[in-house]
Each structure stands twice: as structure tokens, then as C-alpha cells.
Amino acid sequence: MNPVWKRSWPIYLMIFPGLLFFIVFRYIPMGGLVLAFKDYDPFSGFSGSPWVGFDHFHRLFTQQDFWIILRNTFVLSGINLFFFFPIPIAMAILLNEVKLPWVRKLVQTTIYIPHFVSWVVVAGITVVLFATQDGGINKLLAEHGRQRMELLTDPSYFQALFLTQNIWKEMGWGTIIFLASLASVDPGLYEAAYVDGAGRWRQLWHITLPSLRTIVVIMFILRLGQIMDVGFEQIFLLQNSLNLSVSDVFDTYVYRNGVQHGEFGFTTAMGLFKSVVGLVLLLTFNRLAKKFGEEGVY
Amino acid sequence: MGKKFNLVADGILYLILLLIVLFIALPFSYILFSSFSTNAEYYSRGFYILPHKWTINAYGYLAMNENFMQAYRNTFVLTACGTAISLGFTLFMAYGLSKRWLRGRRLLNMLVLFTMIFHGGMIPTYLLVSELHLLNSYWSIYLTGAIFPFLLIIMRSFFASFPPELEEAARMDGCGELQLLLRIVLPLSIPSVVTIALMYGVAHWNSYFQAILYLNDSAKWPIQSFLRQFLLDSDTGMLRSVGSYEYGPPVKMAAVIVTALPLLLCYPFLQKYFNKGMLVGSIKG
Amino acid sequence: MRKWTVLALSSLLAAGAAGCGNSTNEAQSESAPASGSAAASVAASSPEATVDTSKKLTITLLAPSYAGGGWQGDNAVVQKLNEKLNINLQIQWVPIANLAEKETAMAASNSFPDAYFVLQNEFTKWRDKGVFLDVKPYLEQFPNFTKYLSEESLQIENPADHYYGFPYYIQDTRDSLAVRKDWLDKLGLQAPTTIEEFGQVATAFATQDPDGNGKQDTSGFSFGMTNGSFSGLSPILAAFGLGNEWIQSGDELVNYKTQTEQLKPFVSFLRELYASGGLDKDFVTNKNNDHKSKFVASTVGIAEYVPGELFTTSLPNLQQTHPEARIAQVIPPVGPDGKQGTSTLPMTSKIVINNSIDKEKQQRIIQLLDYMLSDEGYDLIKNGVENVHWKSENGTFVKLDAYDVDRPQLLSTWFFRRADPLIQMHKWEDQALLDQLQQWNDNNAKYAWPNPAAEVVSEVQSKLAPNLNEKWMAAVTKIIVGQAPVDDVDQAASDWLKDGGDKITQDINEQYKKLHQ
Incomplete structure (x- = not known):
């Protein structure tokens, strides 16, 4: 037997079930993407529904608020990428520095909890805390003779509120993957550095941070692929008539205009548009990452 | 590791952590403690931490609710089986794809990555599930969500960070690939395997839409399908006080707590795997 | 240590593969021997509707559900309906938020249930696709529909000479x-x-x-x-x-x-x-x-x-x-x-019958819906089963605890009902309360x-x-x-x-x- 093949076949065998999954459950349904160019009628099926060419896309691009929606989406996505994304990394590093095991466990468990609270409930607490009249914070302000703040309706607070909710709910959850990475760092490296007289900062700089680099780059690139997804439920629940100018994003737009009326052709087209944008960004940054000697995602 | 306790540095560190814990815990305590409140207090008090009057009414109500309890049991089955199946598919495939020398590796990686970005959508997937006669069976849920490309890629990169010498050494000893994976690589990857298992577990635990779509019998649905409806859909007055248990918003909060509880309880047990760094190191050294 | 972990892991995988598919027992007997008395009693109680009920039929029915979800397993009401009409009723409850999506998927795979609830959007989109049974020809044989739902409400969203479904009643000046x-x-x-x-x-x-x-x-x-x-x-x-x-x-x-x-x-x-x-x-x-x-x-x-x-x-x-x-x-x-x-709320949702199932079944479904509007049937789907959900004591009605647990009124509140403004009020309710509600309703009704x-x-x-x-x-x-x-x-x-x-x-x-x- 060919030696390369001899070495490879067990590996191909291991890959096979997964590959089958991707082909059957991911690639076969992708045929449905033709709906993006059709006026879908469930009774005529995928092939029977009439072609409409680029009508759905035309409807999106000629939408007068298209640029506002796109801008809002990118702004919120940018906030997630540049302000939220580093937080779990920082948190993992902080926790890595904690030497008392019980403190570490306690903090870790506490920050992990909110991941299991659904957005509806988060939105509920947000109102209970931030409402202008009955909100806890404003009641406190009023009692001390301060001006009430329109935290939920003033568009200038929206992005901060969005970020705060995200940090509260997902910081701890996001930390896990980085903690797992740190857990596989050889403790011998730290010992050696300590013996060499490296202080805490130098250990952090020369051991901890480099060991996170690969995973951070991968996570960042994968996130870029999802740049158009900014958390539909969260935003939908936080949206109101007064903050619409900054809170209307791609997903809420598609929800209003397609999903609610069962227009599957239109929603498929919108999904396709999102995917293409994500793909372009992902490929660009993956190439960039490889230039800097990183492994990248493929 | 440097064991010296630095008063200033550690002081600041612990202060920051304390603030973070408060930031997380205060809003959460509202959910937790309002589930132990009476309806009256919930409605009249706005934001509060400790109730004046404690009651386990809400939990009693849930225990009496057959739909809730049934859905809760279903979730345990779905999560255990779903996670096991997902892990099986993912670990083998990720291990295979972590081999840098493998021919076609780049193509396969691209195939996987592509599905992270492009999705066929709900209706074609439903048609497929229907064609495969998987409707009404839990297999529809296990199989349609068997691999999350994101987790596959993460796992692959964990495996890829293994030193190639390890593989060579094992091969010298006459180890086959399967043995290498099961006997050496997996045991050394416990932190990452546990992480991935946790991620799958939580994803399966939180899934609701597939069940609603693929299973016609609502008695088979998981807890999240119930919880979503409980929290989101309008209350049409069909839920009333049962016996001495009164229905109201605290019951919803209690449902949130009970739903999250098993995952909260298992976390501390999994934590030790994240904190252990010696496994890989002991081999390398 | 390592060995044990591996062992545990692999046995977990094995267990997963072995024990994860045990939930497909959909096989239901289509025609169990009919109980003659049930069939006879139907014929006796509604002389207008002479439907042959000697064959036991399985009827699937899709109803929307809201907070709390639908019934699980066999509710006492379903059992009563099954006995009465010699059917095997299987209800699929779908959360109202996912109703349209699920029905579109069913439309795509041609797997509609026998009777189902549709919202205005889907009803009007699909009305002329030939998927809903025209029920107008049956109205004469089954008089409860015109008796307890107005003719105007049957006409809503329908062309003049065809009724492609029954209206889901909503009181117009409710709020x-x-x-x-x-x-x-x-x-x-x-x-x-x-x-x-x-x-x-x-x-x-x-x-x-x-x-x-x-x-x-x-x-x-x-x-x-x-x-x-x-x-x-x-x-x-x-x-x-x-x-x-x-x-x-x-x-x-x-x-x-x-x-x-x-x-x-x-x-x-x-x-x-x-x-x-x-x-x-x-x-x-x-x-x-x-x-x-x-x-x-x-x-x-x-x-x-x-x-x-x-x-x-x-x-x-x-x-x-x-x-x-x-x-x-x-x-x-x-x-x-x-x-x-x-x-003034519009009455836009419909209960429709699958046009592609056989005639006999369609007729039995119409019989079921007709029964739900009859005095006996409506009492059942609104108040529940006697001595299970309520009982009568010295001429007054008393609610039993099982009512709150079983929620026997789900079909009448979520699926199908008479034009009954006091739909949520039951026969054991305090007369003073009923009068007050009636008063509120009457006051409001003037200002449609x-x-x-x-x-x-x-x-x-x-x-x-x-x-x-x-x-x-x-x-x-x-x-x-x-x-x-x-x-x-x-x-x-x-x-x-x-x-x-x-x-x-x-x-x-x-x-x-x-x-x-």
C-alpha cells in the first residue's frame, strides 16, 4: 500500500462522519439559497416559484434608510468587536493572576451565571433599573434632588446601554474559552521565568499573552464573519420610537419587512447579503493574519 | 508560578474583581430574590434586592405544572444525548483536520468555514428532515445540530497545538491513530474537551426552535420552548392559581432560575479542568 | 486517572448513540373497533347531522398556544371528544409566535394536519391555492355554524359563494x-x-x-x-x-x-x-x-x-x-x-380543513367542529368535564381544582368557539360578576x-x-x-x-x- 495512503486512511475515516454531516445537513439545504432570487410560494416549491432576479436586493438597496441601517449595524458590531471582545480576554488574564483558588472559583461562577438569563428577562431588568419614572436609578436620582435621565429613550445612551447589557450577560461566558487556553500553558514556563527573575508583568507579557494569541486571532476572524449579526433579540427589545435612529439595524429591518409577513424569498436574500459581507471581511482578515504568521481559520 | 503576594498589585486586582462581581450579582439578585417574593411585592416595589416577605410559592407552582416538569425532563435527555453525539462527531473530525500533513485539509477546512457564513435556511432544512423521515423524532434535533463549525474550528486549533514529536513517539511505539487519539491526545486535552463539551451542552440546553419546528408533539419539547412561550407570548389568562399556589411574575422568574440551575451547579465541578495547566506541560517537560 | 477519563468519555459517547432515539412511537391504530354506544349517542343527540361514525378515525388538529403551552397527552376533554365522536384526536400545539413559520414549512413539504388554525396573512395568501376545504356546502347539514357564528363572520375574507374556513370569533368591542x-x-x-x-x-x-x-x-x-x-x-x-x-x-x-x-x-x-x-x-x-x-x-x-x-x-x-x-x-x-x-377588533383568523384528505374524514372533522359549537360540546370545551372539572350542587355549579390544573378550556379559548362575548366566563362564576361584565360589554358595544x-x-x-x-x-x-x-x-x-x-x-x-x- 502507498505509505501516504496508509498513514492517511484512518484520519479520513475519522473525518468522514463529520464530513457527511456537513454535506447532508449543511450543503444540501444550501440549494434553498435560490429563494433569494425567487418569489417563494410554498405550493410551487423551490423550482416552481417564479424567478424575480435581483428584485429583493433592489428593494433593500433602494430603501431610503438603507445607509442608516447599515451604519447602525456596523457601529454596534464595531462596539462589540473593539469594546466587548477584549473584555473576556482581560477577564481571563485577571482570573489567571488570582492565586486564591476560592476567590477565583467564586468570581468565575458569578460572572458565568447571566449567560443563562434570556434576553427577555435582561430587557425586563433593564427597564426596572433604567426607566425614567419608575426605574431604580432614576428614583434614586429623584430622591436626591437630581435631574432624571432618559436612559432608555435618549439615543445618545443607546450604544452604552447595548454594550453594558452585552458585558453583563456574556462577559463570563466569553471568558471560558480563553481560560481553557491558559489552562494548557505549561506551568514550567512560569517557573522558569520566575527563576530567571522575571516579574509578574514580564511573565504576563512573555508567557500569558503569547499563549492566547492563536485563539484570539481565530475568535476575532470568526467574529468578523458574523459582522452583520448584532443580536436581534437584544436590540429588538431595547428599541423604541425615540431611539430608532440609532437602534434600527439590519436584523430588525428584515424582521419587520420579511419575517413578520412570511416573505421567505426576501429574508433569504437578506441572509445572503449578510453572508457575503461577512465572507469578504473574513477572507480579508484571514489573509492579513497569515501575513503576520498566524495560522488563521483555514 | 511566582507565589509572592504583592500587597498593592493584588489589592487592586481583588478590588477590581469585587466590583465586577457586584456589577454582575446585583441585577441577577433581582431575578433570584423576586422569585421568592409574593405577587404583591413584585408589582409594588420596582427594583429591590431582598423581599420583605419570603415565599417558595413560585417554585411550588412550577412543581405542580405538568408541562413545565415534562419539558424539564425532556431537556435532560436532549442535552445529554445531543452533547454526546456532537462531541463524537466534533472530536474525531477536529482531530483529523488538525493534521497538517493531511491532503485535502485546506479544502475540508474551507468547506467547514463556509457553512459558518452561509446557511440554507429554515424551509430547505425542514424539507430535508421531512424527506429523511426524521420529523417527530429527537434525531432531527441531534443530527441537524451535530457539529457547530465554530466549536470544531476551536477544537481543531487546540489539537493542532500539540507537539508533533508526541505523535512520532507514539507511532514508534506502534500506536495507531485511533489509539493515539483515545489514549494520549484526548486525556491530555481534558481542559479543551471539557470546554467544548460545556459549550455544546449549553447550546443544546438552550435550543428551542428546532423542537418547535420538527416535533409535532409538544409533550416532547424541551424546557426552553416552554420558557420562551412563558416569557414572551401574551398571557391569555389560561394560567391561574392552582390550589394554594398563586400564579404571577415571580413564577416566571422562578422558571428562569430553575431552568438555569443545572448548568449553574455543574460549572464549579468543571472549573477544576480549566485551572489545571500541568497536563500538557508534564509531557513536554 | 487518564484511563478512567477516556473510559468515561467513550462510554458517554456509546450511551449517546444507543439511547438517544427512543422517541418515535408515532404508530397509532387507525381503526380500532368502534364502540357502538358512542356512535349511537351522536346520532341521537344531533338528529340533523347523520354522519356514519362507525369507523374510528385519527384526526390531527393544529392549534396555536400561548404562555403555558397546550395540553400534554390525553386531556379529559380530548377523551370525551374521542368517545363521543369515535375519533382519535391528536392536537399539535404551536406557539403563536412560530405558527406562520411552521405552517409555511408544512405547506412546503405538503404535510398539513387535517384541520388547523391560520392567521389572516396565510389564509388570504393560500385561500385560492386549493388547500382549504370549502365548507359552505356543509352548512345546511350542520346548522350549528350558522346558529352560533354569524353568516357575516363566515363571509369575512371569503369570496361570495365559497367559505374556505370557519372564523375564530373575537368580540369586536372587547377592550x-x-x-x-x-x-x-x-x-x-x-x-x-x-x-x-x-x-x-x-x-x-x-x-x-x-x-x-x-x-x-x-x-x-x-x-x-x-x-x-x-x-x-x-x-x-x-x-x-x-x-x-x-x-x-x-x-x-x-x-x-x-x-x-x-x-x-x-x-x-x-x-x-x-x-x-x-x-x-x-x-x-x-x-x-x-x-x-x-x-x-x-x-x-x-x-x-x-x-x-x-x-x-x-x-x-x-x-x-x-x-x-x-x-x-x-x-x-x-x-x-x-x-x-x-x-374594534377584526375577526381575521380562520379554522380550516385540509382539502387533500378524504371526504369521509373531512365530514367527520366538520362534525367535530359542529359538535364543539353545540350546547353539549361547547359546554365541554368551555367548562370541562362534569365531576372532573366542575360539579353541580343544589342547582349551582362549583369549579373543581382539576380545572385549574387541566385547563380544559384551551380549545375554546385558543382554537374554536361560539360567538360568545363572555367566552372566558364560566357557569360557576358569580352572577354579579357576569352581570357587571355584561354591563361593561353593553356599554362598549354602542361605540363600535x-x-x-x-x-x-x-x-x-x-x-x-x-x-x-x-x-x-x-x-x-x-x-x-x-x-x-x-x-x-x-x-x-x-x-x-x-x-x-x-x-x-x-x-x-x-x-x-x-x-x-
Whole structure:
């Protein structure tokens, strides 16, 4: 037997079930993407529904608020990428520095909890805390003779509120993957550095941070692929008539205009548009990452 | 590791952590403690931490609710089986794809990555599930969500960070690939395997839409399908006080707590795997 | 240690593969031997409908579900229906939020159940695709449909000579404004009858401490906003002469968003109330039912309610913290031009029968639905089973605990029912309560304020309206909270028209004329 093949076949065998999954459950349904160019009628099926060419896309691009929606989406996505994304990394590093095991466990468990609270409930607490009249914070302000703040309706607070909710709910959850990475760092490296007289900062700089680099780059690139997804439920629940100018994003737009009326052709087209944008960004940054000697995602 | 306790540095560190814990815990305590409140207090008090009057009414109500309890049991089955199946598919495939020398590796990686970005959508997937006669069976849920490309890629990169010498050494000893994976690589990857298992577990635990779509019998649905409806859909007055248990918003909060509880309880047990760094190191050294 | 972990892991995998598929026992016997007595009793109780029930049939039925979900397994009501009609009824409950998606998927795979509930959008889209059975030919043989549902309601959304489904009854003038009577009494006020008085009462509730706790922590009234339209505000809109979405003006239908003459006093009214505190400062963030929770929390004194819900759920909750709380109805207040009205809800959802199943089964389903409207059947789906969910004692009816646990009324509240305004009220309910509800209903019924275009489904509208409405609402909200001048109403209206509202208006008018030729 060919030696390369001899070495490879067990590996191909291991890959096979997964590959089958991707082909059957991911690639076969992708045929449905033709709906993006059709006026879908469930009774005529995928092939029977009439072609409409680029009508759905035309409807999106000629939408007068298209640029506002796109801008809002990118702004919120940018906030997630540049302000939220580093937080779990920082948190993992902080926790890595904690030497008392019980403190570490306690903090870790506490920050992990909110991941299991659904957005509806988060939105509920947000109102209970931030409402202008009955909100806890404003009641406190009023009692001390301060001006009430329109935290939920003033568009200038929206992005901060969005970020705060995200940090509260997902910081701890996001930390896990980085903690797992740190857990596989050889403790011998730290010992050696300590013996060499490296202080805490130098250990952090020369051991901890480099060991996170690969995973951070991968996570960042994968996130870029999802740049158009900014958390539909969260935003939908936080949206109101007064903050619409900054809170209307791609997903809420598609929800209003397609999903609610069962227009599957239109929603498929919108999904396709999102995917293409994500793909372009992902490929660009993956190439960039490889230039800097990183492994990248493929 | 440097064991010296630095008063200033550690002081600041612990202060920051304390603030973070408060930031997380205060809003959460509202959910937790309002589930132990009476309806009256919930409605009249706005934001509060400790109730004046404690009651386990809400939990009693849930225990009496057959739909809730049934859905809760279903979730345990779905999560255990779903996670096991997902892990099986993912670990083998990720291990295979972590081999840098493998021919076609780049193509396969691209195939996987592509599905992270492009999705066929709900209706074609439903048609497929229907064609495969998987409707009404839990297999529809296990199989349609068997691999999350994101987790596959993460796992692959964990495996890829293994030193190639390890593989060579094992091969010298006459180890086959399967043995290498099961006997050496997996045991050394416990932190990452546990992480991935946790991620799958939580994803399966939180899934609701597939069940609603693929299973016609609502008695088979998981807890999240119930919880979503409980929290989101309008209350049409069909839920009333049962016996001495009164229905109201605290019951919803209690449902949130009970739903999250098993995952909260298992976390501390999994934590030790994240904190252990010696496994890989002991081999390398 | 390592070995054990591996062992555990692999056994977990094995267990997963072995024990994970044990949930496919869908096989149901299609024709069990019929119990002769059941068949006979059907024939006896409804002599008009002579349907051969000797064969036991499995009937699948899809119904929407809301908070709490549907029945699991065999509810006593299902058993009774099964026995009575010699069927094997299998109900698929689908959360209302996912109903349209699930039915579209079913449409795509041609796997509709035998009978199902559809919303307006799907009904009108699919009506002419031949998937729904025309039930009109059966109405003579099964008289309960015309007896307990009006002929007009059967005609809704249907062409003249075909009825492609039965209507899901909704009481048109269901919702009513409620006010805190004890607050009125405390401040020496009367329930408002005009818009002016309404404003005065609301402001007084905000400024004169009606709950006597020494704090300014109450407001007059509140309402919500969903999908770019007001909810819980209809009597105020009507009082100013605004349309219930559409209004007849000369020969044409006009959208209320463009009635600038009427909008200006309306918006000014709300703007003043907002400034005085009479309107809840947080109304902008209210979702569907938040104004009701605020009423229960005793922070708001006036809110629009479904009266049945108010008396059975909200008032008892309110009285737990405020035992002195009393409620009075606010008759739709009279506006500056003498107009008054209350939200009139359209009856747009349908119960349809699968057109592709065999004739015999279709007939049995019609028999089932007909039975659900009959005296005996309606009693069953509304009140439950005797001696299980209720019992009679010395001529009065008493509810049993199983009623609250089993919720035997689900089919009647979520799926199909008579034109019965007191649908949520049961035979054991206190007569005084029933009288009071009847009174509220009668008071309200005089002020119907219908949407003339409720039946019209316009594709132009569903494509353009969602965005336009959101934008219009954003502009108007800004005016109400004082961030923009009242005259901006003109701008909001003309933007709405310019950006597509004129096309919507044109299409709605065309469709409307086609429908009413």
C-alpha cells in the first residue's frame, strides 16, 4: 500500500462522519439559497416559484434608510468587536493572576451565571433599573434632588446601554474559552521565568499573552464573519420610537419587512447579503493574519 | 508560578474583581430574590434586592405544572444525548483536520468555514428532515445540530497545538491513530474537551426552535420552548392559581432560575479542568 | 486517572448513540373497533347531522398556544371528544409566535394536519391555492355554524359563494378603559365622560397624590406601542375623529396617519398630558402589556383592558397590595367634535380543513367542529368535564381544582368557539360578576369604531407599511414628548405618503372596492 495512503486512511475515516454531516445537513439545504432570487410560494416549491432576479436586493438597496441601517449595524458590531471582545480576554488574564483558588472559583461562577438569563428577562431588568419614572436609578436620582435621565429613550445612551447589557450577560461566558487556553500553558514556563527573575508583568507579557494569541486571532476572524449579526433579540427589545435612529439595524429591518409577513424569498436574500459581507471581511482578515504568521481559520 | 503576594498589585486586582462581581450579582439578585417574593411585592416595589416577605410559592407552582416538569425532563435527555453525539462527531473530525500533513485539509477546512457564513435556511432544512423521515423524532434535533463549525474550528486549533514529536513517539511505539487519539491526545486535552463539551451542552440546553419546528408533539419539547412561550407570548389568562399556589411574575422568574440551575451547579465541578495547566506541560517537560 | 477519563468519555459517547432515539412511537391504530354506544349517542343527540361514525378515525388538529403551552397527552376533554365522536384526536400545539413559520414549512413539504388554525396573512395568501376545504356546502347539514357564528363572520375574507374556513370569533368591542374608582373618590372627581375631563382626571392622578402616600409617584394613564401602532389608546384616537387605521372619507379610504386636521389636536392633547405627568413618562418603552402591569402596580390610574382579564386576574392582584382599590368603567370619552368610539377588533383568523384528505374524514372533522359549537360540546370545551372539572350542587355549579390544573378550556379559548362575548366566563362564576361584565360589554358595544379595511390584505401594504409606520410613529412620539413642534405632524404625514403611503392607500382602496362590489 502507498505509505501516504496508509498513514492517511484512518484520519479520513475519522473525518468522514463529520464530513457527511456537513454535506447532508449543511450543503444540501444550501440549494434553498435560490429563494433569494425567487418569489417563494410554498405550493410551487423551490423550482416552481417564479424567478424575480435581483428584485429583493433592489428593494433593500433602494430603501431610503438603507445607509442608516447599515451604519447602525456596523457601529454596534464595531462596539462589540473593539469594546466587548477584549473584555473576556482581560477577564481571563485577571482570573489567571488570582492565586486564591476560592476567590477565583467564586468570581468565575458569578460572572458565568447571566449567560443563562434570556434576553427577555435582561430587557425586563433593564427597564426596572433604567426607566425614567419608575426605574431604580432614576428614583434614586429623584430622591436626591437630581435631574432624571432618559436612559432608555435618549439615543445618545443607546450604544452604552447595548454594550453594558452585552458585558453583563456574556462577559463570563466569553471568558471560558480563553481560560481553557491558559489552562494548557505549561506551568514550567512560569517557573522558569520566575527563576530567571522575571516579574509578574514580564511573565504576563512573555508567557500569558503569547499563549492566547492563536485563539484570539481565530475568535476575532470568526467574529468578523458574523459582522452583520448584532443580536436581534437584544436590540429588538431595547428599541423604541425615540431611539430608532440609532437602534434600527439590519436584523430588525428584515424582521419587520420579511419575517413578520412570511416573505421567505426576501429574508433569504437578506441572509445572503449578510453572508457575503461577512465572507469578504473574513477572507480579508484571514489573509492579513497569515501575513503576520498566524495560522488563521483555514 | 511566582507565589509572592504583592500587597498593592493584588489589592487592586481583588478590588477590581469585587466590583465586577457586584456589577454582575446585583441585577441577577433581582431575578433570584423576586422569585421568592409574593405577587404583591413584585408589582409594588420596582427594583429591590431582598423581599420583605419570603415565599417558595413560585417554585411550588412550577412543581405542580405538568408541562413545565415534562419539558424539564425532556431537556435532560436532549442535552445529554445531543452533547454526546456532537462531541463524537466534533472530536474525531477536529482531530483529523488538525493534521497538517493531511491532503485535502485546506479544502475540508474551507468547506467547514463556509457553512459558518452561509446557511440554507429554515424551509430547505425542514424539507430535508421531512424527506429523511426524521420529523417527530429527537434525531432531527441531534443530527441537524451535530457539529457547530465554530466549536470544531476551536477544537481543531487546540489539537493542532500539540507537539508533533508526541505523535512520532507514539507511532514508534506502534500506536495507531485511533489509539493515539483515545489514549494520549484526548486525556491530555481534558481542559479543551471539557470546554467544548460545556459549550455544546449549553447550546443544546438552550435550543428551542428546532423542537418547535420538527416535533409535532409538544409533550416532547424541551424546557426552553416552554420558557420562551412563558416569557414572551401574551398571557391569555389560561394560567391561574392552582390550589394554594398563586400564579404571577415571580413564577416566571422562578422558571428562569430553575431552568438555569443545572448548568449553574455543574460549572464549579468543571472549573477544576480549566485551572489545571500541568497536563500538557508534564509531557513536554 | 487518564484511563478512567477516556473510559468515561467513550462510554458517554456509546450511551449517546444507543439511547438517544427512543422517541418515535408515532404508530397509532387507525381503526380500532368502534364502540357502538358512542356512535349511537351522536346520532341521537344531533338528529340533523347523520354522519356514519362507525369507523374510528385519527384526526390531527393544529392549534396555536400561548404562555403555558397546550395540553400534554390525553386531556379529559380530548377523551370525551374521542368517545363521543369515535375519533382519535391528536392536537399539535404551536406557539403563536412560530405558527406562520411552521405552517409555511408544512405547506412546503405538503404535510398539513387535517384541520388547523391560520392567521389572516396565510389564509388570504393560500385561500385560492386549493388547500382549504370549502365548507359552505356543509352548512345546511350542520346548522350549528350558522346558529352560533354569524353568516357575516363566515363571509369575512371569503369570496361570495365559497367559505374556505370557519372564523375564530373575537368580540369586536372587547377592550374597555378602566379607571381607579377609589382614586376618583379620594380626589372628589367623577369618571371622565369627555376628552377634556379625561385630561383633567389624568393630570389630577399625577399631581394630587391619589394614593395618599405623600409621594408624586403616580401618573394618569398609559398605553403601549407595538409594530408602529398604538395599543390601548383607541378611545382617545376615536374621540379626535381619527380612523381605526383606515377611515371612510368621501369615496375614499384614508389612513389615520394622514388625517392632519384631527392629528394635531390629538397630538397636542397627549403632549400636554405628558408634560403634566398625566401621561406615563415611560410610555415610549411600553411593550404590549406594560400599561396593564402598571395599572396592577398602582402607578397608573387609567388603562385599557379586556374586562374579563381585569376582573379575574388584574383586580385581585391589585387588591392584594391595595385592598381599597375599586374599578369603574370609562365610557369612551367624547371628543371635541362629539365623536367617541372604542377599538374594534377584526375577526381575521380562520379554522380550516385540509382539502387533500378524504371526504369521509373531512365530514367527520366538520362534525367535530359542529359538535364543539353545540350546547353539549361547547359546554365541554368551555367548562370541562362534569365531576372532573366542575360539579353541580343544589342547582349551582362549583369549579373543581382539576380545572385549574387541566385547563380544559384551551380549545375554546385558543382554537374554536361560539360567538360568545363572555367566552372566558364560566357557569360557576358569580352572577354579579357576569352581570357587571355584561354591563361593561353593553356599554362598549354602542361605540363600535370599525376599521373598514380590516378584511383587505394588500401586498403593497405588507411590503411598505412596516417601515413607514415605524418612522411615522417615531416622528409623532417626538412631538408628544416635546422634542419637536406639533406642526411636525404635517411633515410626518407627508413623509408617510411620499415614501409609499400613497401607493398603500391606492392599493387598499382598489382592493376594498373589489371586495365590496
